[in-house]
Amino acid sequence: MGPAKERVGPTIDATLDEYATTHAGQLPTVREVWETLLDDHDITVSYGTVHRYMSSHPLKNPGTLINHAEPTTGNHLASAQQTFHAAVFKQYRALLTAIRREPARHGLDGTFATATAFVLGLDAGSNWHMLAGFQEWLVVRHGTGHNLTWPILVRHLAPGGWVHPLTQPTDTAAVTTLHQLLSEFFDAREQPDGLGRIFKSYQSWLRTQAWYQFETVEPDQIG
Template sequence: MFKHYRALLAALQRDPVRHGLDGTFATNTAFILGLDAGTSWNMLTGFQEWLVVRLGRGHDLTWPVLVRHLAPSGWTHPLTSQADAEALTTLYRLLREYFDQREQTDGLATIFKDYQSWLTTQAWYQFETPQANQIN
C-alpha cells in the first residue's frame, strides 16, 4: 500500500504541473490532503503525532503547520519563495521518513506509543486524581 503512495508522491514532487499544481507548498499540501481524504484518512494516520514528537511541541497544530516549523527556515509567514521551497523539500523528506516508520512491524503502534510517551511529559497533560484532592 505505501509503495503506491510513495510512487504517487514521488511523481507529484518530480512534476507537479502534470498533476495540475503550481509547485508551491500550499498546492502540494492541498493535493496530499485530498489523497489522504481519498483513503478515508488512512494514508497519513499518525503523521501529525509523529511530527509532534519530532518537533517536541505543537500537539494542537495541523501537520502542514508542523512541517513548516520543521523546515530549515522554521515558521515564517508569509512564505518567501526560498522558505516555500524549503518547506516543500521538507514535506517530501518527512513523508518518506514517516512511510519508512509506518512500514515497520508495529510502525503505527510505535508512532502512537511514542506520542503517548511525549504527552505524559507535558505539564498540561497531568491529571489530578480524586485521591490527591481528598483531605485527611
C-alpha cells in the first residue's frame, strides 16, 4: 500500500463506519468520502487514491453497483444495490424524458440551471445511485476534468465548449447536451456490468495521467 493510502486509510475507515451508523447501514459514495476528507479533515488527496482504497474493500465500495443474484447476510451494500433495480431505473429515464419534452409541466423554466437542479434532486432521492459513475464517464468522454463536477463537464461538452455566462442559445444547447449525455450514460449503465466497465475505463484513463503516475510512485522509487 502506498504512502498516500496509508495516510488516509484509517480516516476513510472511520468515515465509512460513522456514515453506516447514521444511515441505517448504507455506505457513502467515493465522492462523498473524498469530499469529507477535504472539507472535514483538511486532508488533500486525489479522488483516484480514495477510489483505489475503497475498491480494495468489496464491502466498502459504494462506487460499484454490481447486482448480486442473492444478497449476502449482513452485506448492507449488496442490499442497497438491489433496491435500485432495472424497473426503478426505467422510471427515472421516463421522468427525464418528460422533463426534456415539457419542462414547464414539471415547474421548470427550461434553463440549464433548473434542469441541473432537478437532476441533482433525482440523484439525491436515489441515495446518489442514479448518477453513480456519471462524472467518471464524462471525464473519459471529455479526456480531462477529473476535478470538475458533472454539470461543468456537461457544459464543456456542449457545442462550442465552455461558455460563461450562458446566453440563451448556449443555455439551450447545454440543456440539450445534458439530456443527450444522460441518455447515452444510462445506455452504458444498463449494459451487463455497465457501471463496472465505466469505472474500469476511468481507471484506465487515470493511468495515462502524469500526476496520477507520480502519486503512485513509492518514495524509494524517486531519485
